[in-house]
Amino acid sequence: MRVFTGFAGVMLLVYAGAAAPAAAVPAAKPDMERGKQIASTVCVACHGADGNSTVPANPMLAGQQGGYIAAQLAAFKAGTRPSPIMQGMAAGLSPDDIRSVAAWFESQKPAARFAHDKALVDRGQQIWRAGVKASGVPACAGCHGATGAGNPVQYPRLAGQYPDLSLGWLKAFASGARPHPVMGPIASGLTEADMKAVAEYASGLR
Ligand code: HEC
Ligand code: HEC
The missing domain is CATH 1.10.760.10 (Cytochrome c-like domain)
Incomplete structure (x- = not known):
């Protein structure tokens, strides 16, 4: 019994440590x-x-x-x-x-948007699904989801976002103006043309 309690204590500690980055997000029920x-x-x-x-x-x-x-x-x-x-x-x-x-x-329903530039969308889809091998950029879908819906807790939805905003955020991640340990290196591996393409593609996802 003793051993079990101790073990559970350790597990709890490990779990609390892993959850630390989300500590700013309180856990009580939303109103x-x-x-x-x-x-x-x-x-x-x-x-x-x-x-x-x-x-x-x-x-x-x-x-x-x-x-x-x-x-x-x-x-x-x-x-x-x-x-x-x-x-x-x-x-x-x-x-x-x-x-x-x-x-x-x-809880609100996002309005549908449609990507319009076919050439951009094709290149964007390639990056979304497979990344850019030459510069070590992973597939966006791996974290943001195949349909761009994001994943709880920290991976944002990109589907339906205005493409100029997504483009601006990618540039800001790359320059460090919006510092982020994961998106900084990923965005740095994209050319501006690729950023534009993938932003356009994501804006048409639903
Ligand atoms: C390893 C996981 C991972 C991969 C792969 C990834 N992202 Fe992200 N992305 C994140 C995280 C985490 C954030 C949230 C950053 C923050 O908290 O500020 C984010 C944020 C973003 C944002 C800002 C969205 C917003 O609403 O503020 C954009 C745009 C973005 N990612 C685009 C991409 C694109 C394009 C790709 C593929 C080239 C990609 N990401 C691949 C993890 C990832
Ligand atoms: C005066 C206009 C304005 C008002 C009012 C406003 N916002 Fe914003 N919000 C913005 C702009 C512009 C951005 C983009 C900022 C950037 O990325 O530099 C933004 C970004 C955000 C983001 C980040 C989105 C993302 O995908 O990265 C969240 C979350 C947000 N706002 C929530 C809120 C909430 C909640 C309120 C009300 C309490 C609010 N905003 C009121 C203009 C506004």
């Missing part, structure tokens, strides 16, 4: 009404109340992974993901607010 209220009073101006932004400069949030939304809001608040606009927006949100608004946007 959907509260989330909806924040979305429709604060976020609505730019992202739409249901997260279907109609302005290409503002990201689509409908259907985005809730864990990802919460982590990004915490990063904006802390300034570790630089954005003058979003730092101000996140500053007033409590951990409860963040959890609730993240769950609200995750």
